[in-house]
Amino acid sequence: MTARQTLRRPTLHRASLPAADDFEIWRDIARRLIRADMPPECVVWESPADQRADLFASRDAFLPEPPVSAQQPRATRAFLQLAQSAVLHIDPERFSLLYRLLWRLQSNHRLMDDKADEDVRRVEDLARQVRRDIHKMRAFVRFRVVEEPEGERYVAWFEPEHHILRANAAFFVRRFTSMHWSILTPRGSIHWDGEALHEGPPAARTDARSGDPVEALWGKYYSSIFNPARLKVGAMLKEMPRKYWKNMPEAALIPELIAGAQAREARMVDAGAQDFGDRPKSLVEVGDAIVACRRCAIGCNGTSAVMGEGPTDPVLMIVGEQPGDQEELQGRPFVGPAGQVLHAHLSGAGIAAGRAYVTNAVKHFKFVPQGKRRLHQTPTAGEIDTCRWWIESERALLRPRIVLALGASAARSLLGKTVSVQSERGKPRTLDDGSELWIATHPSYLLRLEGDSRVLEERKFINDLRSVAMRLSQLS
Amino acid sequence: MSRTDIMGRLEILADAAKYDASCASSGTVKRSSKGGKGIGSTEGMGICHAYAPDGRCISLLKILLTNHCVFDCHYCINRKSSNTRRARFTPQEVVDLTLSFYRRNYIEGLFLSSGIVKSSSHTMEQLIEVSRILREEHDFRGYIHLKTIPEADPELVARAGLYADRVSINVELPTVAGLTRLAPDKSAPQIEGAMGTLKTAIVEAKDARKRFRNAPRFAPAGQSTQMIVGADAATDSDIVGRASALYGQFGLRRVYYSAFSPIPDASAVLPLKRPPLMREHRLYQSDWLMRFYGYAPHEVQQAAGADGMLPLDMDPKLAWALQFRADFPVDVNRAPRERLLRVPGLGVRAVNAILAARRQRRLRLDDVGKLTVSLGKVRPFIVAEDWRPVLLTDRADLQSMIAPRRSEQLELFAS
Ligand code: SF4
Numbered sequence: 001m002t003a004r005q006t007l008r009r010p011t012l013h014r015a016s017l018p019a020a021d022d023f024e025i026w027r028d029i030a031r032r033l034i035r036a037d038m039p040p041e042c043v044v045w046e047s048p049a050d051q052r053a054d055l056f057a058s059r060d061a062f063l064p065e066p067p068v069s070a071q072q073p074r075a076t077r078a079f080l081q082l083a084q085s086a087v088l089h090i091d092p093e094r095f096s097l098l099y100r101l102l103w104r105l106q107s108n109h110r111l112m113d114d115k116a117d118e119d120v121r122r123v124e125d126l127a128r129q130v131r132r133d134i135h136k137m138r139a140f141v142r143f144r145v146v147e148e149p150e151g152e153r154y155v156a157w158f159e160p161e162h163h164i165l166r167a168n169a170a171f172f173v174r175r176f177t178s179m180h181w182s183i184l185t186p187r188g189s190i191h192w193d194g195e196a197l198h199e200g201p202p203a204a205r206t207d208a209r210s211g212d213p214v215e216a217l218w219g220k221y222y223s224s225i226f227n228p229a230r231l232k233v234g235a236m237l238k239e240m241p242r243k244y245w246k247n248m249p250e251a252a253l254i255p256e257l258i259a260g261a262q263a264r265e266a267r268m269v270d271a272g273a274q275d276f277g278d279r280p281k282s283l284v285e286v287g288d289a290i291v292a293c294r295r296c297a298i299g300c301n302g303t304s305a306v307m308g309e310g311p312t313d314p315v316l317m318i319v320g321e322q323p324g325d326q327e328e329l330q331g332r333p334f335v336g337p338a339g340q341v342l343h344a345h346l347s348g349a350g351i352a353a354g355r356a357y358v359t360n361a362v363k364h365f366k367f368v369p370q371g372k373r374r375l376h377q378t379p380t381a382g383e384i385d386t387c388r389w390w391i392e393s394e395r396a397l398l399r400p401r402i403v404l405a406l407g408a409s410a411a412r413s414l415l416g417k418t419v420s421v422q423s424e425r426g427k428p429r430t431l432d433d434g435s436e437l438w439i440a441t442h443p444s445y446l447l448r449l450e451g452d453s454r455v456l457e458e459r460k461f462i463n464d465l466r467s468v469a470m471r472l473s474q475l476s
Numbered sequence: 477m478s479r480t481d482i483m484g485r486l487e488i489l490a491d492a493a494k495y496d497a498s499c500a501s502s503g504t505v506k507r508s509s510k511g512g513k514g515i516g517s518t519e520g521m522g523i524c525h526a527y528a529p530d531g532r533c534i535s536l537l538k539i540l541l542t543n544h545c546v547f548d549c550h551y552c553i554n555r556k557s558s559n560t561r562r563a564r565f566t567p568q569e570v571v572d573l574t575l576s577f578y579r580r581n582y583i584e585g586l587f588l589s590s591g592i593v594k595s596s597s598h599t600m601e602q603l604i605e606v607s608r609i610l611r612e613e614h615d616f617r618g619y620i621h622l623k624t625i626p627e628a629d630p631e632l633v634a635r636a637g638l639y640a641d642r643v644s645i646n647v648e649l650p651t652v653a654g655l656t657r658l659a660p661d662k663s664a665p666q667i668e669g670a671m672g673t674l675k676t677a678i679v680e681a682k683d684a685r686k687r688f689r690n691a692p693r694f695a696p697a698g699q700s701t702q703m704i705v706g707a708d709a710a711t712d713s714d715i716v717g718r719a720s721a722l723y724g725q726f727g728l729r730r731v732y733y734s735a736f737s738p739i740p741d742a743s744a745v746l747p748l749k750r751p752p753l754m755r756e757h758r759l760y761q762s763d764w765l766m767r768f769y770g771y772a773p774h775e776v777q778q779a780a781g782a783d784g785m786l787p788l789d790m791d792p793k794l795a796w797a798l799q800f801r802a803d804f805p806v807d808v809n810r811a812p813r814e815r816l817l818r819v820p821g822l823g824v825r826a827v828n829a830i831l832a833a834r835r836q837r838r839l840r841l842d843d844v845g846k847l848t849v850s851l852g853k854v855r856p857f858i859v860a861e862d863w864r865p866v867l868l869t870d871r872a873d874l875q876s877m878i879a880p881r882r883s884e885q886l887e888l889f890a891s
Contacts, residue, residue, distance in 0.1 A: 114836045115829035116843040139523045143580045174508035175517040224490035226528035229737045235531025381557040417548050417660035432653045
């Protein structure tokens with residue numbers, strides 16, 4: 001390519017493009033120049049938008065006429081694709097850069113493959129920036145609806161960095177064919193009336209009216225879909241640089257969202273999440289911890305927590321609902337009236353009560369005072385779930401093979417969901433650690449019944465215990 | 477309904493949807509609104525219309541139809557026993573919201589999910605109704621992603637795919653034990669059954685279209701799923717294994733990971749220590765290694781430590797390379813593509829550029845530097861025309877020499 005360099009300053013040819021973004025015309029001129037064998041250093045390219053006048057070029061020759069016999073220039077598809085994008089860049093050097101590359105391509109057909117070549121890299125860079133700008137325009141254009149005599153028109157103000165407006169119009173046509181819309185930019189505007197695209201002069205931001213009522217809804221969506229527990233401002237800025245913010249209504253909310261994120265996360269956590277820390281390493285630790293536990297409202301009522309009791313290597317663990325009046329006073333599980341019913345039936349079924357570990361789903365006593373009496377109250381699902389941490393700790397330490405849950409609260413504590421005791425009783429379920437869960441009614445339920453129904457329920461209860469006794473004998 | 481009323485419900489129902497990681501709107505067929513009565517287009521690649529301060533892309537209107545729920549999953553803010561504020565939209569309201577956002581170019585479409593009300597099938601019908609109104613009454617040609625309810629009638633789950641571009645069913649937790657413990661109302665066989673139904677429907681529809689051009693399209697962007705990370709004891713190794721099994725069994729397009737995040741009114745069954753967000757990032761990187769870099773699941777698992785966890789201070793590719801130093805250095809002028817893809821710091825694009833450039837001439841270290849962003853990381857693992865890393869890969873301090881700073885790691889696999 002340097003073969004025709006002379007010692008004299010070469011004659012400069014001026015290639016003038018009518019528009020800043022016209023690839024077809026650039027291609028026609030470039031073709032002609034190549035056929036005229038015109039080296040890149042002899043051509044000065046210019047277009048109106050670049051506002052650049054090369055003093056040397058001003059007096060220079062018109063474009064040369066190529067000889068008729070000249071060969072058609074060649075360009076690879078890769079080059080053409082890149083050039084179509086790169087030509088839209090605002091860099092005034094783009095035309096000459098592309099021409100230089102095309103010139104070099106004539107003698108080296110595989111030049112585009114050499115990604116380490118300076119010219120190739122530079123053009124790829126330009127093309128990449130243009131593609132990104134096109135993509136960001138598709139993403140960040142925000143229409144506002146304007147009532148016009150013919151109906152609604154959607155108007156957007158946008159400031160692209162490169163000459164992409166016309167190249168990008170087709171996208172908006174494909175997307176919003178049935179709408180009437182306008183996109184206004186500082187370098188020109190385009191308008192779609194449902195049938196044809198019209199080009200218009202440059203516009204000012206004030207030409208796009210503000211005050212679309214849907215913007216407030218959009219802002220609400222934007223603030224709500226964001227998770228304050230995962231603030232990553234850098235990642236946001238990388239994809240949505242500040243220069244775009246001024247035309248995006250939702251961006252006005254960002255500073256406030258960032259500033260409030262920590263508080264919002266703290267509120268999210270405080271609103272229920274409680275850090276129980278690591279699992280206790282011994283039953284003694286569990287006992288100490290529940291005494292101090294105030295994680296649900298029951299623990300704050302001034303009663304003492306009641307720990308489970310029994311052997312430390314039990315095959316069977318029996319879980320009740322919560323300590324009652326007697327239990328709370330004595331600090332031991334199942335010592336009140338319900339406990340007596342349980343113990344009577346256990347020995348009836350042949351289960352040695354002393355061999356089982358006995359505990360409760362909820363460790364504190366929930367009640368309402370009535371005169372001097374404390375009336376038992378059923379714990380809520382939330383309270384059971386909160387206290388589940390402790391019973392799981394006990395299970396993890398004791399690893400019983402069989403767990404017998406008495407009543408719906410105990411069953412929820414072990415299963416994490418509310419089930420019907422009547423339909424779940426009499427058959428084992430496998431728990432996550434492989435142990436068996438059996439469900440039966442709570443003995444206090446039997447205490448509340450009278451007559452025939454009590455007889456019936458007691459029989460069922462005994463049956464449940466017998467089934468458990470049978471499993472126990474199989475296991476030991 | 478007044479706008480302020482809609483606003484209040486939008487706040488609740490978008491807030492409740494924020495734990496879903498996916499907002500993707502890509503991978504579907506090309507459509508445009510030309511020749512139609514409505515609006516909307518899809519062009520293969522989705523568009524992120526905004527980014528939130530959590531760094532995540534907003535490309536879809538992602539909301540719940542309702543956050544009332546009869547289920548009681550412990551990790552879920554909408555579970556029955558939670559004290560969260562409740563709200564619901566009618567299908568028509570969701571349709572109106574989607575269209576008014578879409579017309580203003582705020583979104584690519586809709587990602588609709590729901591708490592379970594009345595019954596799973598009833599809920600599924602409501603979700604389908606939204607997409608039916610959008611498609612049939614408004615000729616909406618934008619993107620629709622429906623989160624289907626696995627417990628619903630399989631026929632309904634299959635119908636969703638006729639309107640939606642993508643369907644998803646969340647596996648929720650990586651292990652069955654975790655699912656039983658934290659989502660007692662859900663069952664792994666049921667979830668997988670529904671995934672299987674969808675897979676069959678997707679494959680059949682594709683087949684049918686090969687034979688009859690007018691056969692209806694079914695979820696052309698395929699199905700995806702999400703797993704919550706860090707809510708149970710599952711290790712990264714478990715998670716990678718589970719994900720690759722799901723990819724294989726159900727032909728999933730994507731498995732999304734969502735680091736368990738503190739939720740208001742959480743259940744005490746949860747650990748409540750949020751896992752480091754980096755863990756989620758590492759899992760995405762490992763996913764990437766399997767999908768684009770030819771790593772087998774067991775190889776990714778090899779990158780994990782003895783505890784089954786991927787290192788947090790380096791990406792899994794580097795971790796793997798440090799485990800298998802004998803496989804390096806790789807000659808950039810000779811090695812096949814698969815080997816080059818194993819070099820830490822060389823992405824798919826850099827490898828393609830190297831392969832193209834070396835057809836021209838032999839590459840020097842300097843040339844490689846022009847084709848990658850992190851030469852420092854690459855250098856110990858390659859041989860170039862003028863470069864050979866003398867025993868560098870054996871140096872004990874290699875890891876600390878090249879272990880990148882945190883900020884750089886985040887960008888390593890950024891697209
Ligand atoms: S009942 Fe359970 S959770 Fe509530 S304060 Fe007592 S020990 Fe803690």
